[in-house]
Amino acid sequence: MINVPGGPVTLNDRRTQRSWTVEVAPYLLAAHPLTQAAHALTTGTQAGGRLPAHSLSWWDAVGYCNTLSLQEGLTPAYHLHDATDDGDDAPDGGITWDRNADGYRLPTEAEWEHACRAGTSGPRYGPLDDIAWHRDNSEEHIHEVATRRPNPWGLYDMLGNIWEWCWDLYDPEVYGSYRVLKGGGWYDPHWSCRTSVRRRSHPTLRIEDVGLRLARTPRPQP
Template sequence: MGTTTPYIGLVGIPSGQVTLSDRRTERSWTVDLAPFRLGALPATREQYAQVTGERPSTARGGERLPVETVSWRDAVVFCNSLSQQEELTPFYGFDDQGEVVVSEPSAGGYRLPTEAEWEYACRAGTGGPRYGPLDDIARYRGNSGERPHEPGGRLPNPWGLHDMLGNVWEWCCDLYDPDVYGTYRVLRGGGWFDEHWSCRASVRRRSHPTFRVDDVGFRVARSVTD
């Protein structure tokens, strides 16, 4: 395990409401959200190595690139390990079969955002599919050189969050559609290899919680408990 606790810059997100939609099922639903905190940037290779002692990423580049080739379960383990390093109550637990459960819903430890939190934070009060011109805010197939880039190199959204679109897809806490896809989890945001239509605030993707690929990472969140 890593021995140095990394600095995680969190942005305070106000309470509010967001309406999500799914093109496959043609349904929409509205979610009320309490205040929470969200990483200003996706987790980096350096942070991941400091917490876990591992370097799973496959793309060429330095330690400040977003960590990728990490599964949903890897991201959950990172959150719990970082919580323990900071002496916070871990958000996640594991049952007798090793499956992840939320054991402390009100815990102050690190976690993945829900997809409603993610989309609400991504939009940051804006109403369109993106919070700015795509080339100004995101690394996607049209400008990435087909590789990831250091987070923070493009303009943030109005709430100070960088790379919410493009660079790497981000795991969210939620199951995608358990009746149809079982344990598949939600991915949001689009990545460096995606065309422009995948880099929109409303786009939903899904995959198995053990899936790893070179354009999928995550950013951390924390509940406001005080």
């Protein structure tokens, strides 16, 4: 896990032409997307070494976070209520996040974008072919994590390879329980692999270019 410093980040939505600034507190973020080997170690359901774990729904992702937290003696970040395997279209998604918990969780959209930018101001933190697997260089398949150049904070694959689930609802008034995806994937064109690009999907979606990256809230200092 990488210690990510706090700071302001400005998010943009191309669809609504809206911008908003969020002040992010310090947090921990995994250096690369969750791998299939790590997923298998926790759940026994998927293998494949250092390839990113994929075809995981948002519900799969939050469930994995809680499972891993319990295995490591941490306080689970999520409280699941009346959600079912088919999903819950209520705006809250049938789940709450305990922001004081020290267990694993998904990053917020603001945390994700703040970490991806890593103090840079352009659409990407480096030349795309150097930092990301995308449609023009991936040969149309997923690649092992951390085989492209990291950003200035030591985070790999923030762009390309797989899209990553975030905690946030995309636009609950219009799309209900749809959640935010960030980062672009191995089949996406170059314009889709930019820090500011945001995608949405139903939290039950399972597809081969969507995975997750673990975050944690640091324990308060005594």
